[in-house]
Amino acid sequence: KNQVEQSPQSLIILEGKNCTLQCNYTVSPFSNLRWYKQDTGRGPVSLTIMTFSENTKSNGRYTATLDADTKQSSLHITASQLSDSASYICVVISSGGYNKLIFGAGTRLAVHP
Amino acid sequence: ETGVTQTPRHLVMGMTNKKSLKCEQHLGHNAMYWYKQSAKKPLELMFVYNFKEQTENNSVPSRFSPECPNSSHLFLHLHTLQPEDSALYLCASSPGLAGIADTQYFGPGTRLTVL
Numbered sequence: 001k002n003q004v005e006q007s008p009q010s011l012i013i014l015e016g017k018n019c020t021l022q023c024n025y026t027v028s029p030f031s032n033l034r035w036y037k038q039d040t041g042r043g044p045v046s047l048t049i050m051t052f053s054e055n056t057k058s059n060g061r062y063t064a065t066l067d068a069d070t071k072q073s074s075l076h077i078t079a080s081q082l083s084d085s086a087s088y089i090c091v092v093i094s095s096g097g098y099n100k101l102i103f104g105a106g107t108r109l110a111v112h113p
Numbered sequence: 114e115t116g117v118t119q120t121p122r123h124l125v126m127g128m129t130n131k132k133s134l135k136c137e138q139h140l141g142h143n144a145m146y147w148y149k150q151s152a153k154k155p156l157e158l159m160f161v162y163n164f165k166e167q168t169e170n171n172s173v174p175s176r177f178s179p180e181c182p183n184s185s186h187l188f189l190h191l192h193t194l195q196p197e198d199s200a201l202y203l204c205a206s207s208p209g210l211a212g213i214a215d216t217q218y219f220g221p222g223t224r225l226t227v228l
Contacts (some may be wrong), residue, residue, distance in 0.1 A: 004155070029213060033160050043117070044156075047182025089156070099214045101156035 002027045004092050014112055017080055023073040023090030023106045032096035035064050035075050038087045038106070041091035047075070048089075080111045115221035116140045119204050125226045126194065134189040134223045136204030145187040146217065147179060150201040155190045162187060163209050194215030200226070 004025045013019050025033070032051045036044035048057045048071070057064050061078045065079040077084055090104040117138045138145065147159040159170035162181040167214050176198075178190040187204055201222045207215035 009153075034216075042221050043121050045219070049216065090223070093214050095214065097214050101213055103157075103160055104156045105153060 001030065002092075002094060002100070002102045002103050004089075004090055004104035006090050006107050008011065008107060009105070010108040010110070012110045012112060013080055015082055017081060019077050021075045021077075021088050021090075021109070023075070023104055025071050025073070025090075025092045025102070025104075027071075027092040027094045027102050029095055030068065030071075030095060031093040031099065033064075033066055033073050034091045034093070035062070035073075035084060035091040036091060044089055077109075082111050085109060085111045095099070116205060116218050119202075119220040119223050121223060122221065123224045123226075124128065124139070127228050128194060128196070130194075131190070131192040134204075134225075135189065136187040136189075136220055137190040138185055138187075138204075138206035138218070138220075140206055142206040142218070143184050144207045144212070144215065145175055145181060146207075146213075147177075147187065147189050148203040150203055150204065150217055150222070150225070151163070160189075160212075161213060163212065169213070191197060191225075194225075196227050199227045203210055 004049050007022045018112040038044040047062050050066045063076045066073045087106040087108050089106045092099045092102045120135045144163045145203045149157045159173045160179045165181050176193050179201040180188040203222045204220040
């Protein structure tokens with residue numbers, strides 16, 4: 001069964017600290033993996049897109065990693081800011097002649113001053 | 114920020130009401146999507162339109178009826194909803210060249226409450 005599991009479900013950190021969010025998937029065949037950021041009251045916004053051959057991709061203070069062998073991805077946030085408070089959603093695209101999106105439930109991050 | 118707009122932003126309706134959600138995209142895209150987002154659950158893809166043709170309907174109950182008159186507008190018509198249909202309804206668009214594998218651009222959503 002195609003699934004995307006994210007952990008932790010929620011996380012509280014202090015401003016300036018780093019954090020890492022996890023995404024494990026059991027999706028086959030794999031096409032690519034995306035991380036989205038969703039601010040409260042807004043729609044999700046794409047942060048990174050990673051294909052099978054990519055191990056790391058950065059977008060400012062956000063760095064995503066992908067291990068296609070273990071089917072794990074992580075999103076590392078460096079020097080967190082209050083504006084990083086949001087839900088972070090991992091999405092895996094499966095391609096088998098018919099593309100399918102499999103969403104994780106998200107990690108809710110709160111950055112406190 | 115204003116690439117995909119949705120109206121209304123909030124909607125409260127009774128189970129016997131008929132209402133419609135509207136989505137408009139200003140990005141020149143050819144694909145549009147409706148999603149349902151419930152608390153602590155993954156986004157659920159409801160409908161996909163590509164070049165105004167419905168290409169995906171993920172077993173959505175018939176009380177939800179989509180309409181795509183052109184590539185820039187998408188509607189979701191609601192009637193005889195249930196309280197469990199209360200959720201955030203998100204609209205998205207994408208270029209349409211790679212289908213749902215395209216990067217999608219989301220609107221702010223409509224928060225729907227069914228009493």
